[in-house]
Amino acid sequence: xxxxxxxxxxxxxxxxxxxxxxxxxxxxxxxxxxxxxxxxxxxxxxxxxxxxxxxxxxxxxxxxxxxxxxxxxxxxxxxxxxxxxxxxxxxxxxxxxxxxxxxxxxxxxxxxxxxxxxxxxxxxxxxxxxxxxxxxxxxxxxxxxxxxxxxxxxxxxxxxxxxxxxxxxxxxxxxxxxxxxxxxxxxxxxxxxxxxxxxxxxxxxxxxxxxxxxxxxxxxxxxxxxxxxxxxxxxxxxxxxxxxxxxxxxxxxxxxxxxxxxxxxxxxxxxxxxxxxxxxxxxxxxxxxxxxxxxxxxxxxxxxxxxxxxxxxxxxxxxxxxxxxxxxxxxxxxxxxxxxxxxxxxxxxxxxxxxxxxxxxxxxxxxxxxxxx
Ligand code: SF4
Ligand code: SF4
Numbered sequence: 218x219x220x221x222x223x224x225x226x227x228x229x230x231x232x233x234x235x236x237x238x239x240x241x242x243x244x245x246x247x248x249x250x251x252x253x254x255x256x257x258x259x260x261x262x263x264x265x266x267x268x269x270x271x272x273x274x275x276x277x278x279x280x281x282x283x284x285x286x287x288x289x290x291x292x293x294x295x296x297x298x299x300x301x302x303x304x305x306x307x308x309x310x311x312x313x314x315x316x317x318x319x320x321x322x323x324x325x326x327x328x329x330x331x332x333x334x335x336x337x338x339x340x341x342x343x344x345x346x347x348x349x350x351x352x353x354x355x356x357x358x359x360x361x362x363x364x365x366x367x368x369x370x371x372x373x374x375x376x377x378x379x380x381x382x383x384x385x386x387x388x389x390x391x392x393x394x395x396x397x398x399x400x401x402x403x404x405x406x407x408x409x410x411x412x413x414x415x416x417x418x419x420x421x422x423x424x425x426x427x428x429x430x431x432x433x434x435x436x437x438x439x440x441x442x443x444x445x446x447x448x449x450x451x452x453x454x455x456x457x458x459x460x461x462x463x464x465x466x467x468x469x470x471x472x473x474x475x476x477x478x479x480x481x482x483x484x485x486x487x488x489x490x491x492x493x494x495x496x497x498x499x500x501x502x503x504x505x506x507x508x509x510x511x512x513x514x515x516x517x518x519x520x521x522x523x524x525x526x527x528x529x530x531x532x533x534x535x536x537x538x539x540x541x542x543x544x545x546x547x548x549x550x551x552x553x554x555x556x557x558x559x560x561x562x563x564x565x566x567x568x569x570x571x572x573x574x575x576x577x578x579x580x581x582x583x584x585x586x587x588x589x590x
Contacts (some may be wrong), residue, residue, distance in 0.1 A: 237265030283371030512584020
């Protein structure tokens with residue numbers, strides 16, 4: 218029927234409204250914000266109001282809930298504590314100002330100023346300034362995910378309403394820093410996992426260092442033992458230690474022996490070489506001036522020299538026919554030459570019988586016998 222559904226709905230609302238007041242009376246006067254009342258009302262036995270009366274009552278955020286990033290400092294003193302020291306907190310900040318978070322931030326809302334040592338000018342692994350523009354941050358959590366030092370984490374604090382947005386919404390280093398215990402409180406599971414991983418890494422590092430030290434010690438001990446054994450060896454073998462003078466004398470004696478051996482060897486090798494050396498070849502006979510033979514002029518002399526007849530003795534031993542052949546092969550201009558007396562004249566010349574040669578030549582005419590004309 219028209220209007221009955223509306224009446225039923227309003228009846229349910231009225232019922233919850235009345236039940237809320239009845240329920241509140243059980244926890245009077247602190248029903249509002251009472252965690253027990255809140256837990257019962259949120260459970261299956263709850264009666265009355267289901268909604269949360271924020272800001273008096275707040276639902277605890279889930280561990281994975283993320284809002285703006287914050288920076289972790291190992292100076293574990295809350296900011297509202299009188300013992301909080303901002304400078305110490307900055308000194309113990311985990312951030313090394315590597316800049317990875319600023320690089321991966323999609324809207325580029327992170328701005329880091331690195332620290333330099335005032336004396337050396339070298340970079341110091343600590344941020345001098347760190348800003349996040351919270352109006353630009355889109356709460357993606359990339360910065361926390363990529364930070365290699367677990368230095369930046371996503372916060373649960375979402376109550377950031379402000380009357381002034383130009384400055385208050387840009388969070389600086391001091392505002393971003395929060396103690397590690399705060400992170401452990403808002404993300405206990407993640408913190409425990411990260412701490413376990415960090416402890417394991419430190420344990421592994423310590424183990425490796427100890428192993429390295431142990432190996433170095435073993436190596437040093439082995440070296441020392443070897444040196445000791447080497448030092449004790451002569452004594453163990455019963456050999457007396459020699460003085461430097463004895464060593465020098467022995468070395469000189471060995472050197473002298475060696476030199477004597479080398480000298481003897483060199484001498485032996487020299488004798489053998491002399492014996493093995495071939496006898497010097499006979500010096501080639503000096504060519505004679507064949508023009509002293511009547512009938513031989515400079516050109517025929519050159520012809521004979523070229524044919525290998527260079528001395529009187531060779532000419533004396535050569536047949537007249539052979540000489541004639543040499544002349545014939547040299548051309549028609551030598552056909553008039555008569556070599557008939559050349560071996561005879563050469564024989565006298567070779568034997569040094571110059572007077573007899575002269576007599577013979579006196580009887581010749583152009584090297585020919587008078588009777589042969
Ligand atoms: S990635 Fe981590 S250590 Fe590097 S600058 Fe960002 S917060 Fe610092
Ligand atoms: S949460 Fe995302 S947007 Fe915000 S600062 Fe980190 S990386 Fe940038």
